Amino acid sequence: LVPLPGSVRERELVGRFIAAVEQGDTPGLIALLTDDAWLTMPPQPGEYRGGEAIARFIARERGDRRGANLRLVSTRANGQPAFGCYLPDxxxxIVRAYAMMVLTLREDRVSAVTWFGERSLFAYFGLPQTLPE
Known part of the structure; x- marks a missing residue:
């Protein structure tokens, strides 16, 4: 079952996901992903399957190789939890728009992450290109 949009269950799961990503909590992030979770990056052909592979990708994008933390700003895409991802300048x-992320939820875990590296998408969600740090 999928948590109802805006329900307490969904808000709690999304809050734990945000905290794990922003704090670089790889074990916590893996625990939030289903065993068969996958990450895609349309229109790129690449994909990551499984919690550990997805967590490594997000940790890398989070800024471990840049020495900066990824900041997530919540929104919704097609009724699903989504985030504008920002990196510090x-x-x-300030933080600058970097990528969009959309989650697919199943029960109390994340079963799919769709990553869009196109900053122009932020305007469609009413998200700014920059925010104060």
Whole structure:
């Protein structure tokens, strides 16, 4: 079963996902993913299958190789939880739009992550290109 949009169950799961990503909690992130979870990046052909592979991808995008943390701003896409992902600007006290992420939920876990690397999508969700740090 999928948690109802906006329900307490959904909000709690989304909150745990945000915390795990922003804090770089790889074990916590893996625990939130179903065993058969997958991550796709349309229109790219690549995909990641399984919690560990997805967690490694998100950790890398989170900024482990850049020395910066990924900041998530909640929105919705097609009724599903989604996020604008922002990275800090190294030269100014702001964060810049980086990518969009959409979750597919199953029961109390995340079964799919769809990653869009196109910053122009932010406008469709009313998200700014920059935010104060």
């Amino acid at each position: 190294p030269h100014a006290p």
